[in-house]
Amino acid sequence: MQFMETLSTPLVSLPIQANPEAPTVKSDNQNRPVLSLIDQKLFTASTLSPFSSLEYARKVFDEIPEPNLYMWNTLIRAYSWSPEPSESVKIFLRMLCESPYFPNKFTFPFLIKAATKLSRLGVGQVFHGLVVKSSFGDDVFILNSLIHFYASCGDLDFAYRVFVRIGEKDVVSWNSMISRFVQGGCFDKALELFKEMEAENVKPNAVTKVGVLSACTKMKDLEFGRWVRSYIEQKGIKMDLTLSNAMLDMYAKCGSVEDAKKLFDEMEEKDIVSWTTMIDGYAKLGEYDLGAMDVGEWNHENIKKQRMKLNCHLTTSLIDMYSKCVEELQLICSTEGMKLRSSPMLLLLPMYYACACSHSGLVEEGRMFFNQMEPVYGVVPGVKHYACMVDILGRAGLLEEAVEFIEKMPITPSASVWGALLGACKIHENVELAEQACSRLLELEPENDKALVLLSNIYAKTEKWDNVSELKKRMRVSGLQKERGWSSMEVNGTLHKFLAADNSHPLSKEIYSKLEEIVAKLKSSGHVTNKSLLLQLVDEEDMKEQGLNLHGEKLAIAFGLISTSPSQLIRIVKNLRVCGDCHTVAKLISKLYNREILLRDRYRFHHFSGGNCSCMDYWCRWEELVLKNSTQTS
DNA sequence: CTCCCCTCTG
Numbered sequence: 001m002q003f004m005e006t007l008s009t010p011l012v013s014l015p016i017q018a019n020p021e022a023p024t025v026k027s028d029n030q031n032r033p034v035l036s037l038i039d040q041k042l043f044t045a046s047t048l049s050p051f052s053s054l055e056y057a058r059k060v061f062d063e064i065p066e067p068n069l070y071m072w073n074t075l076i077r078a079y080s081w082s083p084e085p086s087e088s089v090k091i092f093l094r095m096l097c098e099s100p101y102f103p104n105k106f107t108f109p110f111l112i113k114a115a116t117k118l119s120r121l122g123v124g125q126v127f128h129g130l131v132v133k134s135s136f137g138d139d140v141f142i143l144n145s146l147i148h149f150y151a152s153c154g155d156l157d158f159a160y161r162v163f164v165r166i167g168e169k170d171v172v173s174w175n176s177m178i179s180r181f182v183q184g185g186c187f188d189k190a191l192e193l194f195k196e197m198e199a200e201n202v203k204p205n206a207v208t209k210v211g212v213l214s215a216c217t218k219m220k221d222l223e224f225g226r227w228v229r230s231y232i233e234q235k236g237i238k239m240d241l242t243l244s245n246a247m248l249d250m251y252a253k254c255g256s257v258e259d260a261k262k263l264f265d266e267m268e269e270k271d272i273v274s275w276t277t278m279i280d281g282y283a284k285l286g287e288y289d290l291g292a293m294d295v296g297e298w299n300h301e302n303i304k305k306q307r308m309k310l311n312c313h314l315t316t317s318l319i320d321m322y323s324k325c326v327e328e329l330q331l332i333c334s335t336e337g338m339k340l341r342s343s344p345m346l347l348l349l350p351m352y353y354a355c356a357c358s359h360s361g362l363v364e365e366g367r368m369f370f371n372q373m374e375p376v377y378g379v380v381p382g383v384k385h386y387a388c389m390v391d392i393l394g395r396a397g398l399l400e401e402a403v404e405f406i407e408k409m410p411i412t413p414s415a416s417v418w419g420a421l422l423g424a425c426k427i428h429e430n431v432e433l434a435e436q437a438c439s440r441l442l443e444l445e446p447e448n449d450k451a452l453v454l455l456s457n458i459y460a461k462t463e464k465w466d467n468v469s470e471l472k473k474r475m476r477v478s479g480l481q482k483e484r485g486w487s488s489m490e491v492n493g494t495l496h497k498f499l500a501a502d503n504s505h506p507l508s509k510e511i512y513s514k515l516e517e518i519v520a521k522l523k524s525s526g527h528v529t530n531k532s533l534l535l536q537l538v539d540e541e542d543m544k545e546q547g548l549n550l551h552g553e554k555l556a557i558a559f560g561l562i563s564t565s566p567s568q569l570i571r572i573v574k575n576l577r578v579c580g581d582c583h584t585v586a587k588l589i590s591k592l593y594n595r596e597i598l599l600r601d602r603y604r605f606h607h608f609s610g611g612n613c614s615c616m617d618y619w620c621r622w623e624e625l626v627l628k629n630s631t632q633t634s
Numbered sequence: 635c636t637c638c639c640c641t642c643t644g
Contacts, residue, residue, distance in 0.1 A: 073637090106636050246642085250641095273642040
């Protein structure tokens, strides 16, 4: 690094302030302009705010004729956090040359932080030398930073040497050393240090306990971990979120998921880490099922029940978790295929992989993996794997191959296999095959109302209205009814639920006029090209006729627009899968109204922003894929 | 007026 050369030579001859109590100004200058406290605070805020760029703060700084030491420090700190910590060092050099100031006790922690991020031993050593020369060698803040720095550079010995020489170690000194030992794999030393700390009568805090627990986790020492818990309770140390999470991790990794679960249930506050830790704990036990996303512990009803006492942060975490799981899964599946053998989830992963393939249209990969399951991974495909394969083929429009595949199955096709075929028929509007699949499915599961609903949807999609009404009659007679779709939206802790074409909401009038405004706006911006979309939004007669067309999510979004401030996220939960129209409308609204919309439907998470959705429109993509496949084969 | 330490995941 170039600045190192610049740094090492002139520093030796720099006049170093010998006494920290001495004035921090090199020379007297009575005419220095005075910066108000407010100016300085504003400047600090501008360097820290995530909304303003550091470049801007830098420009402001360069306009200031004679920045004071506080301002220099602020800028050095800002760069130490930035992606370019070397700028901190450059600013520091500029300060030495241009300003009348010596570095003070605040300057060094920032500089050392920058050196830590740079992972340059030499740079930090120069600062260390400067610290000693300028008589800050006793400052516990600076020395703690140095522990962190040396450990980060991989020199635990030197970090420990710094630690030992600190005259009055504070709790941060001990914590730094303990957690650094843990991170460096010296678990025994970490625990030893903890005992030493006890002996020196330094009161451990929550951070200490996190470090100690981490050591227990890594050593798989459940005994000691349990002891730590009782110690915490005895000494009345506050169990904050991080500490609880560390404890969860300890229990889970040391093989006591029961204890983890118990603690998890007791925790008042949970975050994404808590959830991740628990899920991971279960995963390691092999109790993990990606089906479990919608049932059991984390099903929608449960979330709703818990929301009242656990606030909406939990919901956000869950949404993140869902999306994270899907993304991670796809990542693992697409890049780490061969490593699956070493995975403890061996028996389940092929299944996940197949599902991921079916949702992202990776036909070839799905086919290949399915064929490899037994010879390579030693897993005999079960009926669920066959259903997945049918799903993959069907989604891609390879209906004939899917049928052939089912006929050749060595085991009896289950309802899920026929269901997958039926689903594919809906996508590709194959009425004849759909009827066959439906009847086979009903043979196995006569009460399966979803099959009939699906079939009636296929009839509707292909405009076979006679068949639709016939089927509806049949369903009415047999008492089968489609699960009614609803969407809910939470505003200030109150849940607002919308059914299709719902006008029961107190603000119903406003909601509908907002919808009209949306339509007008979409129209005038030239975004509405799809006639059916427009129809669904405005034609009230038709709406009543079809009953279900004006979906609750459109109402929920309109309500969201009028009841939240522009900076707020619009958060919607839908019990069924969001339809293509609502999906498109949500995308357009996110762009035209410049709003972020989070929509969790039955199957996945959608984050609409700037006209796009995080799901990458995978149900629009199959159309492209089909098109591509058909042009390739023809 | 500012500064040091912490869990999960990969």
